[in-house]
Amino acid sequence: MPPRCHLDHITVIAQTLDEGARFVHAALGVAPQTGGEHPRMGTHNLLLRLGDSAFLEVIAVNPLAPPPARPRWFALDSLDARSAPALATWVVRSSDIHATQAELPETLGEIEAMSRGALNWLITIPADGSLPLGGVAPTLIEWSTATHPAAGLRDHGLSLLGLELCHPEPERLANLLQPLELGNIVAVSGATSPRLLARIMTPDGLKTLSI
Template identity: 35%
Template sequence: MDTIPARLDHIVLATPDLAATVAEFTRRTGVVPAPGGAHVGHGTRNHLVGLGGRAYLEILGPDPEQPEPTGPRPFGVDGLDAPRTITWAISPQDLDATVAGARAQGYDPGDVRDMSRRRPDGTLLRWRLTDGGSPHPSGLVPFLIDWGTTPHPSASGLPVTPLREMTATAPDPDEIRPLLAALGTGLSLTEGPAAFSFTVDTPNGPITFT
């Protein structure tokens, strides 16, 4: 199958130390991720790199300029001791219809909620996404996102490292595939511990992240 999932919006690389991970990404690839902005109230901020087309990589970690959030930071950042590819997102043509269709097939992507972040230039970006509800423990089933009228991050002049492939392993790939199909996407899966791998083209040659 195609090693780039259908409707891929972005890949989330979470880290306990955002500055260190951005520096390491720059060292390995020769490409400097662009500051994305702060998730106000959630205690995180991000840097972004285009993956070609409308897809991008989000490097997300704690924001030292924000006070401690009242709840846990997104994507289990507080429990990480090293950078890790946590999950991914797809952007269906109709988010609400995709959620309803998946539920009809026995998979609940979770409720849809509003999110926002403020870019360094002060622009407030707003979008809708599925909150995951009770996400699949593997992290291999994507959440859904709808940018609405907000300009897509990939259109903001990001540095680009084109995505060559995105693959994963799972203890039981046949359990995951129907859930992906219910969302109208797929992922190249083989048997093994639950984990992601993606490879990008860079000035330093192809580089793989896990």
């Protein structure tokens, strides 16, 4: 039996952090705050608290950082001038990422050590930088900290109520997620193409975030 897992954060990809911040503000009425840099990936991010142990991340290529000698994560190398910001994928937290990955019917990538400032973690990253199942399959993460990073973010009164995962192969996706035991915060449905939709409660009512 793998360790119990939790929905940790949702990830918006964008060409620039400014574009990503405008996308989030237009959808939720709140702007994300500065996060930091990921030296190994040549990326940086913004963050928005969605509860005591959940957050939204906006991630983009850092134009001031040297490019990595490998594909960047979250399919960021695939973006071009026509790419609009989008809710691209989501991340599941485990207390033992190796045990959790071993229980899954499909691999989500190699387990690698990453950092941002004083934070360190283990995370699954496909070697080609792609998003498994078009982003509707999660990334796994194991934080190397006793306090969740969301606890240190400004609280705007937002909370993540649910995440809908749409995919042409819903049974395959449901089978992949079953060992994670995430409960009813995640729902799977059929669709002609991969798509995520997050339902977020804000001080101004229920809002949705998607592509």
